[in-house]
Amino acid sequence: MNFDIDVRHDGETAIVYANEYLNKITGERIERECKRRLDAGCSTLMVSFRDTEIVNSIGISILLGVIDAAANSNAKVVFTDVNDDTGLLFESLGLTRHADIRKA
Amino acid sequence: MPENQQKLIHTFSALADIGQEVAHKFNFHEMIRTSFHLLLGSLAIMRGGIARYSRFGHELNFLAVRGLGDDFPVSASISLEDEREFLSAGMSPIELSQAKMLLFFQHYQPVIEKKGIELIVPMIVHDELVGMVMLGEKASGEPFSSADRAIVQAMARHIGVGIYQRNLMAQLERKAEENKRMYDEMRLTYADTVKSFAAAIDYKDKYTEGHSVRVGKYSELIAAELGWSDERVEGVAVAGYLHDVGKLTVEKNIINSPRRINAKETAELNKHPSVGYEILLPIHHPYSDIPLAAKYHHERLDGRGYPDGLKDEEIPYIAKIVNLADSFDAMTTNRPYKARRPAHEVVEDLQRNSGKQFAPELVTALCGAILKEMTGETKERKFRKLLGREYMEAEGIIDLLKGALNGLAATGPLTLVAAE
Numbered sequence A: 001m002n003f004d005i006d007v008r009h010d011g012e013t014a015i016v017y018a019n020e021y022l023n024k025i026t027g028e029r030i031e032r033e034c035k036r037r038l039d040a041g042c043s044t045l046m047v048s049f050r051d052t053e054i055v056n057s058i059g060i061s062i063l064l065g066v067i068d069a070a071a072n073s074n075a076k077v078v079f080t081d082v083n084d085d086t087g088l089l090f091e092s093l094g095l096t097r098h099a100d101i102r103k104a
Numbered sequence B: 001m002p003e004n005q006q007k008l009i010h011t012f013s014a015l016a017d018i019g020q021e022v023a024h025k026f027n028f029h030e031m032i033r034t035s036f037h038l039l040l041g042s043l044a045i046m047r048g049g050i051a052r053y054s055r056f057g058h059e060l061n062f063l064a065v066r067g068l069g070d071d072f073p074v075s076a077s078i079s080l081e082d083e084r085e086f087l088s089a090g091m092s093p094i095e096l097s098q099a100k101m102l103l104f105f106q107h108y109q110p111v112i113e114k115k116g117i118e119l120i121v122p123m124i125v126h127d128e129l130v131g132m133v134m135l136g137e138k139a140s141g142e143p144f145s146s147a148d149r150a151i152v153q154a155m156a157r158h159i160g161v162g163i164y165q166r167n168l169m170a171q172l173e174r175k176a177e178e179n180k181r182m183y184d185e186m187r188l189t190y191a192d193t194v195k196s197f198a199a200a201i202d203y204k205d206k207y208t209e210g211h212s213v214r215v216g217k218y219s220e221l222i223a224a225e226l227g228w229s230d231e232r233v234e235g236v237a238v239a240g241y242l243h244d245v246g247k248l249t250v251e252k253n254i255i256n257s258p259r260r261i262n263a264k265e266t267a268e269l270n271k272h273p274s275v276g277y278e279i280l281l282p283i284h285h286p287y288s289d290i291p292l293a294a295k296y297h298h299e300r301l302d303g304r305g306y307p308d309g310l311k312d313e314e315i316p317y318i319a320k321i322v323n324l325a326d327s328f329d330a331m332t333t334n335r336p337y338k339a340r341r342p343a344h345e346v347v348e349d350l351q352r353n354s355g356k357q358f359a360p361e362l363v364t365a366l367c368g369a370i371l372k373e374m375t376g377e378t379k380e381r382k383f384r385k386l387l388g389r390e391y392m393e394a395e396g397i398i399d400l401l402k403g404a405l406n407g408l409a410a411t412g413p414l415t416l417v418a419a420e
């Protein structure tokens, strides 16, 4: 399967769109893409949930991978366009300790 | 929706998903990776690993790791005490303070301390250690609650079942391979036995050196020309190798007599098909009809053969093939009282006796196989090796064979399709 993860690069900030891939094993590509951006010197990673209705456990695990990679590169992680339910979930699981959340 | 309820739904769907994953994923490594994500994601655990335990090597091999550093040792030997300790924990998370004296813990202590590993959960299925889950801190920074531990334990149990199933599958595959190897070995042993028997028979008969081996090879070539399966062709070859095994009990001076033997000696010699049958009958052959081939390889279609004077359809098909191969070799090799006959005479003899001694379709197969080699239709050189190049290339043989094939097809009795 070949799909492109939608990435926009704006100076030192990269925006990655989570889409529906996030909740499956294919979401590992998002993690790899983020690592590539970090290696390229990106200092802020923005993950947009514009097109993501819910986030399951696989999605959380992949986001934790992104957070871990960013921490190793001293980069900042921002989750944007987060809906209410997802926001609550991030908060209850403690992801808010590691990433800034911007509600939709 | 309240925060807690959100979290509860999230965790329980992970539990349901992991059950599905283990039950339905065919690809083992993908199942492990997905389950690992579900486990970490259910409680937002920052780092950890899943290891599979190899009972043979007493070794833990990590199949999936996250956030444990590049220098994380992916496999480690564990001692019997470790194994006992893991088994006695029975899927409850091991208390790290308690585990300090274990070899396993000593090996992993630097990682455990540096990466803040909080839980080590053995995976045990049917009282067997199948692996281990190692987990670091939660994203929330809170310690694992008893509910968290129960969830981790349930998920680890599912993954353990997946590993256990995979182990069973691997065991079955190993067994199947072992059986195949044993079967192949048995066949080889059988083939060697057959060849040494053939050598023993031929050794006794110094004038017809190599006869059994050649009859085996001609029988094989005829059966192959008939288009039989490899296994049946092998069976016919074996029948050829062993057809004269009864000669082992005939007096050596009768077999090796330089003159024509008298009636009494002939009667003695003619017992060899029945004796061969008796020798071969109790042996479990991987092919059918081997004893019958020995018993009836001197029968003729017209009923004038021995020992039973059987006619055409009464003669087992395999015996007809061996009979033709036997006669062909007798005609084409030197005997103490008879020189080998020239090729054209042999072809004529086959033609003349087709329908009387030999089954016509078998004569067709034999002539056809020789012709294919001579015209280069096949690159094989099997007849040439057995008969010698000069003999094969005698003048006019190709035309004679073609004529024989046409004649047999046109005037021979209705050609029977080889009976299955």
Ligand SMILES: [Fe+2]
Pocket: B243, B244, B272, B297, B298, B326
């Ligand atoms: Fe014989």
